[in-house]
Amino acid sequence: MGSVNSSGEPRLIIASNRLPLSVKKIDGKYDVTPSSGGLVSALRGLKTAEFLWLGWPGLAVDPSHRDRVDEQLAKEHAAAVYLDEDLAKDHYNGFSNAILWPILHYQAGKSMTPTVWEAYRRVNEIFADSVSNEARDGDLIWVHDYHLFLLPQMLRDRLQAQGKRCPIGFFLHTPFPADDYWRGLPFEEDLLQGVLGSDVIGFHTDEYKKNFVASCDVLLGSVQVINDHLRYKDRMVKTGRYIAGIDVGRFTRTLEDRKVQARIKELESLYKGKKVIIGVDRLDYTKGLTEKMEGYRIFLDEHPELRDKVILVQIAIPSREDVKEYQDLEGEVSKSVGQIIGKHATPHSTPLLYIHRSVSFEDLTALYAISDVCFLTSRRDGLNLVASEYVACQDRRHGVLVLSKFAGAASFLSHGSVLCNPSSAEGLSESLHQAMTMDEEDRINRHSALRDFVTTHTSEKWTKSFLDDLEKYRVQ
Numbered sequence: 001m002g003s004v005n006s007s008g009e010p011r012l013i014i015a016s017n018r019l020p021l022s023v024k025k026i027d028g029k030y031d032v033t034p035s036s037g038g039l040v041s042a043l044r045g046l047k048t049a050e051f052l053w054l055g056w057p058g059l060a061v062d063p064s065h066r067d068r069v070d071e072q073l074a075k076e077h078a079a080a081v082y083l084d085e086d087l088a089k090d091h092y093n094g095f096s097n098a099i100l101w102p103i104l105h106y107q108a109g110k111s112m113t114p115t116v117w118e119a120y121r122r123v124n125e126i127f128a129d130s131v132s133n134e135a136r137d138g139d140l141i142w143v144h145d146y147h148l149f150l151l152p153q154m155l156r157d158r159l160q161a162q163g164k165r166c167p168i169g170f171f172l173h174t175p176f177p178a179d180d181y182w183r184g185l186p187f188e189e190d191l192l193q194g195v196l197g198s199d200v201i202g203f204h205t206d207e208y209k210k211n212f213v214a215s216c217d218v219l220l221g222s223v224q225v226i227n228d229h230l231r232y233k234d235r236m237v238k239t240g241r242y243i244a245g246i247d248v249g250r251f252t253r254t255l256e257d258r259k260v261q262a263r264i265k266e267l268e269s270l271y272k273g274k275k276v277i278i279g280v281d282r283l284d285y286t287k288g289l290t291e292k293m294e295g296y297r298i299f300l301d302e303h304p305e306l307r308d309k310v311i312l313v314q315i316a317i318p319s320r321e322d323v324k325e326y327q328d329l330e331g332e333v334s335k336s337v338g339q340i341i342g343k344h345a346t347p348h349s350t351p352l353l354y355i356h357r358s359v360s361f362e363d364l365t366a367l368y369a370i371s372d373v374c375f376l377t378s379r380r381d382g383l384n385l386v387a388s389e390y391v392a393c394q395d396r397r398h399g400v401l402v403l404s405k406f407a408g409a410a411s412f413l414s415h416g417s418v419l420c421n422p423s424s425a426e427g428l429s430e431s432l433h434q435a436m437t438m439d440e441e442d443r444i445n446r447h448s449a450l451r452d453f454v455t456t457h458t459s460e461k462w463t464k465s466f467l468d469d470l471e472k473y474r475v476q
């Protein structure tokens with residue numbers, strides 16, 4: 001792995017499991033494609049010229065092909081942390097996504113084998129070696145997400161041994177539940193102590209921050225809470241809420257593109273006379289897709305007069321397809337989709353279009369722009385950037401955002417959206433009806449409130465506010 005910058009100036013080093021590019025093997029050759037998901041979208045606003053992003057490329061790469069992959073990643077300020085296939089599988093699927101992910105989303109813990117915990121620890125060590133070798137004295141280091149809970153403390157130990165002084169930040173993109181959820185996990189103390197190796201720890205909402213601080217207080221005896229800080233091992237660790245957002249300009253520019261304008265016209269003519277509802281979610285049980293389908297089924301049952309006048313376009317981005325829960329979910333959602341279409345489609349129209357793959361950014365913005373309602377029903381969601389992306393594309397139509405009250409985004413966007421509760425299918429149906437029948441003045445007012453928020457809380461502002469706090473830990 002080579003250093004991208006040779007100027008000697010302090011840089012920002014980002015460490016996350018997911019790189020902005022995923023490496024795919026096609027016909028024996030490696031190809032890099034943009035990654036999906038909100039972590040990558042949130043970091044798009046990074047305006048620091050000097051940064052290097054270290055992460056797992058998404059699959060095992062044959063050593064003889066690594067130079068070529070490194071070359072392609074370097075163009076995007078990225079570098080790969082290569083992992084053996086079995087180790088990566090046990091770390092990513094086995095522990096991060098099968099054990100940590102449900103707990104972080106307020107679900108009871110599952111039983112696990114020691115192998116996956118060992119793999120988790122080992123991968124964090126490999127990251128610690130890569131990042132500490134790459135870092136120079138004075139660089140800022142920003143670690144992201146639950147795949148790397150142990151990394152901050154491992155890094156701190158290594159950097160200290162190497163005589164490098166680098167502030168370490170950590171941002172959690174998921175929710176953080178109350179301490180009770182952690183009790184079934186034998187390693188909760190290791191995980192908390194790992195994160196506490198950071199100087200600054202960031203969360204999407206005050207609730208997650210409060211839960212983290214309380215968990216440290218209850219589960220670790222050696223922590224003292226002082227306002228926004230935790231005194232831990234004679235250091236003051238700052239905890240904060242940093243509101244993540246989107247790169248609004250990227251959406252505005254794309255909407256002005258001639259090809260996208262043509263696509264919008266095409267879609268508007270295709271759906272003429274219909275209200276379009278858009279849903280965009282990774283195919284993840286936390287996104288409440290089965291609940292959404294049930295709510296929509298009831299909506300169509302209760303309003304048969306609307307079934308020819310409405311279409312839900314649901315994009316389900318494939319995600320974590322090696323984990324059993326995700327495979328089961330795929331089957332469940334497909335079944336519900338089939339039932340709704342089977343019951344409500346007519347020879348000349350269908351009330352549901354289900355797209356189970358990623359779509360291009362151009363198609364995504366065009367779909368956002370032509371939709372009258374955006375329908376997001378997460379059971380739990382760290383933030384949900386799709387909500388903000390929809391708002392950014394609605395200057396002409398003033399569509400309505402129906403948003404789960406369990407998405408982190410609801411704590412900022414409640415004033416302009418219709419909040420819903422995914423555990424009540426009848427409630428979801430009512431929220432949809434409210435959104436579809438809202439008068440224009442109400443829609444304009446709500447959109448304007450949401451737009452004000454989304455345009456003033458961008459991804460650029462998020463990275464800046466976090467990094468400004470981290471800079472304060474730089475030793476002069």
Ligand SMILES: O=P(O)(O)OC[C@H]1O[C@H](O[C@H]2O[C@H](CO)[C@@H](O)[C@H](O)[C@H]2O)[C@H](O)[C@@H](O)[C@@H]1O
Pocket residue numbers: 018036037038039040042145146173174244319320381382383384385
């Ligand atoms: O990397 P994957 O396993 O393919 O999953 C994609 C990402 O999912 C999660 O995203 C979260 O981050 C978003 C931005 O902060 C937030 O809006 C959303 O609520 C979260 O679910 C995960 O936390 C990332 O690490 C993944 O890369």
Ligand SMILES: O=c1ccn([C@@H]2O[C@H](COP(=O)(O)OP(=O)(O)O)[C@@H](O)[C@H]2O)c(=O)[nH]1
Pocket residue numbers: 035036037038039041280281282315317357358359360364383384385386387389
């Ligand atoms: O085919 C698609 C459609 C959407 N997205 C993006 O995936 C992200 C989803 O982020 P969100 O915060 O809503 O949830 P996450 O998937 O990170 O849990 C958004 O930026 C979407 O634009 C994507 O990568 N591929």
